[in-house]
Amino acid sequence: MYWAVLLIVAVVVLLQVHAQDNAANDKWGSVTAKDVHQDAQTGNRKPHIIFIVADDLGWHDVSWHNPKVHTPNLGKLATTGVILNQSYVMHICTPSRSALMTGRYPFTIGRQHGVLRPMEPLGLTLNHTILPQELKKLGYSTHAVGKWHLGFCNWKYTPTKRGFDTFYGYYNGAEDYFTHKRESLVEESRTNGRLIYHSIQATDMRALISIQLKCPKDSAVDGSESVQDECASRLGGYDFRNNTIPDFDVAETYSTYVYASYIEELLARRNASEPMFLYMPFQSVHAPLQVPGKYIEPFKYVGDHNRRTFMGMLSALDEAVGRIVEALKETGHYNNSIIVFTTDNGGQTMWGGNNWPLRGRKATLWEGGTRGSAFVHSPLLNNTGTVSNQLVHVSDWFATLVGVAGGNVTEGLDSIDQWAAISGNADPPRDVMIYNLDDSEGILGGIRIGNYKLLLGEQGFDEWVKPPEGLPKEKLIENYNKTEDITEMEHDIRIKENVISKKRRKDINNRKLKRKLRKKEKLKQKIKREKLVFQKRVSIKTDDNNILNENSPLIILKRVKRNKRQSSSPGQHLTVDHGEQRPFIVQAKPDVQVNYTKKINIYDSPRDRPSPVTFADLLNWNVEDLVDYKKLKLRVFNLKTDPTEHHDLANKNPSLVKQLLGQLLLELPRLVPPEVKPEDHRGNPRFWDNIWSPGWYK
Template identity: 45%
Template sequence: MLVNLILLGAAKPPHIIFMVADDLGWNDVGWHNDQMFTPNLDNMARAGVILNSSYVQPVCTPSRNCYMTGYYPFHTGLQHAAIFPNQPEYLPARFTTLPQKLKQLNYTTHMVGKWHLGFCDWKYTPTYRGFDSFMGFYSGREDYYTHMIGNTRDWNGYDFRFNTSVHRPPDGEYSANVITARAIEILDSVDPVNDQLYLYLPFQSVHAPLQVPQQYEDMYANISTKARRTYCGMVSALDEAVGNITSALRDRGFMDNALIVFTSDNGGATNIAANNLPLRGSKTTLWEGGTRGAAFVYSDNLLNKTGYTNNELIHAVDWFPTFLTLAGGAPDAGMDGVNQWPTISSGAPSARSEFVYNIDDIDNNAAIRVGQYKLIEGSPGQFNGWTPLPPLTASDMATASFPQYQLFDIEVDPTEHNDIANDHPDVVSKLVNRLNFHKATMVPSNMQAADPASNPDNFGGNWTPGWC
């Protein structure tokens, strides 16, 4: 396999292109739902390896923490919710990031898109955490055209950067197109033969607010619900961006030695317009619909087995050690992630049989998977139903009450219709013990109150580091 050749010095480490879609629903891609128009993503997914059991965190910041550190969020203090721009929260500096590790292995590292791991001090921003360049925004959501952030919890401010400088893309340019143009610019600056590229593309798409050029929305004229129609158009605009970037990779010679990984950062927000059918729940919940990401891997020639759906367990923390091993490095002992290259390249059994969905000391809920069984402790979240395609008529069970523990056999019941906790008290006891084992290692959530020092009015109307 390639990794063995790399370790023997017989092959160059691959270019790694890591694409992250924001709030993309399980049922919002063409390989799961033929009502979606995503030909570029579909072609790569079906020609590569569709990852059917690739798990992420319930919301944005915790998943990005996993990608960047290889550690569960409950080991970094980022397990609860997403960071708001006025909160002095961040990925702790004691964690060495993936791009920092790759820099040590002579990779050139670039990021385009959404950071969402804190920015109250410069040392927590991308170009101080291992990226040679960064273009994008620090926070979690913003206008797709104006790059302004503001709601009832925040002050209004502008959030878009090129490295450390405030950057203003052309007026009226849609975010997905801005990201695409910058990605292609990076490809033009890197030698595909003599350089090794790590390109991290955490797209703004398809997070709220629901905004897209009209031609993409018009592709779904048969959908009567405005929000869903716009959202689906956003997915197709994302698909076109991915297609344009992939074409640029091929045209410039990168695809001879490149791995593309595509994943959502969490489940779709069904309360807004996304759909996770047949999975249960939404973004922010511990249900499969909130935590199982639509994902695939693709390469022209680095994968030994292609054109199939892989059902092996993979977690977001695994990308760090997998990429690092491919690059010729060695993951740190004690890291939560494991190298999954044999699994994704050849279909070998997963390197893990267990993972923790999350442990949230503020919401007082948690979930763990061991083998086929999933245990949920406490309330899984606010959106607990199976949200249908428009028109949206079913209840989301927001006021439902739940027992202290629920148990599901995910292999038999992936849609989580049947709580079998009462039928298998021995399994519940075993999984509670495993969950308690992990709880003993948890660090407290670093959730902080809003700080008036963050007010963009203090920085010329821009969300800017330097206030914590």
């Protein structure tokens, strides 16, 4: 009897031990999102974070929205993860990356206006701790591979000084995919023996093409007398670094190959038990449109050359992502990884991108410029194969990723931890989002509350661009309520091509033609009325180290506001648009009188007031007057019933406009003026061995 009891006790103990072992072994095979948080907080096996950013990827540029696009690896990750159907980014590159890194709306840190230019003496604010720095505090190794575009005039703005243990990539916003050279087109003028540089942005494609025709590719900026007045030249430089050292070994190798190979080696040589933050902002699929020919072959049926090349670039990007995921699996990282994929802004339809059926494109606040293709994929999720319609802003990744790493940094941020909602364990935490606030070129802004979106100001390109490769033949159904069934949502918000009758199409085309003619006539009248407004003279060093004096020509800008913007950083500041306005040289005219101050008057009627040109002007108005003031362009859309922004509700529902506008005005005290400076020729690569280099600005 004694031995029987002892045997029973032994069996029970063995079974308990076996059960504990199984639980330990299975812990990371069937872990829930809650377990991720709890385990991170106790310091056990924090998840690896892999954050992939595609550049200029449009809504219609991924296979789960467009089956004609060949992205099988990304498609598999998306459909076996959680597709984020309402993931929003900023309208353009630098603002999006700034929001991601700081967890703040760009308008609160002066980075809302445009991209950082190659020789602009600025960078992402140093006043805040950014994402890799927070993750390093939590024990993560941090690695950045790809595009930086957050400033490099001083070493303190570069990745390895901002929390990344390693950096492998380039500093600028765009470059050649093979040579890794960035050629910044500039206009030169020689006045009184001085050589003056004026940057021309690549977004002005007519100017770019004109300059390419004027100057051969091998033209040099050598400061010699042979340089003709008003000649266009190139400031070319190499831009690829391994940490802080220029890496010439990768010259002539396609960048997507380079990044995939580097990451494979990085994963192979590190310990998978140590938590890692791998930030991968790919160069693809930003212009210039370049890819090895084999990737274009499957898309010969696409008539549009840009779109055909773009789709080939997508295939190369997808292949690289497949290689990286395979490397994660082979090195033991995958099962404990969270993979996030997003674009940085909407697709640029001028260069092959497509956002169909959304309105607009990159650099606008329309849905086509701000609603991004995104997903989360992880073996740690228990709700894979679903689509989430929760509202997510790019700034939210800061708090979300710090949260899964075991930290908590929400104070003072716009970022919201979305992990519980993404993993299906909580209701969506965000119902309000600011698209942007920028008044450097007139009032531009937007807010979303629930399903309603308000836009202020003229938003620029406002068309719906159909994909050149054609629309899918199958009928596509809009469905915004179901989040469980991937098959009903994977072709979200697309419209069958033949829904509109021929008569209806003819009516639409006639209206479009009339609208274009009206715009053309307005533009002619505007050009007649518009005069050049002189900026205050600024001191700019020339190549012979002299300063422009009172007899030197003025730098002027078209359509610039007369009040000079202030900034918290030292140095000269100009209100300049990165895409539309171009500085150039004219001789000073002594009879030109300029006022730099504006007298504030109190008007009896809103109709007597001048049009508000800055958000500060709006503070003198009440909401009712603003809604009634027709010169301030206000648009409202219900994005649940009208995600393609066809039906403006502003005139039909003024009370809704007041509610949305009132909420937006509450954000104005947080507005920091856009930080923009003229480019500094000391950053010219010819002074740095033809390499784009930091260290020329203190």
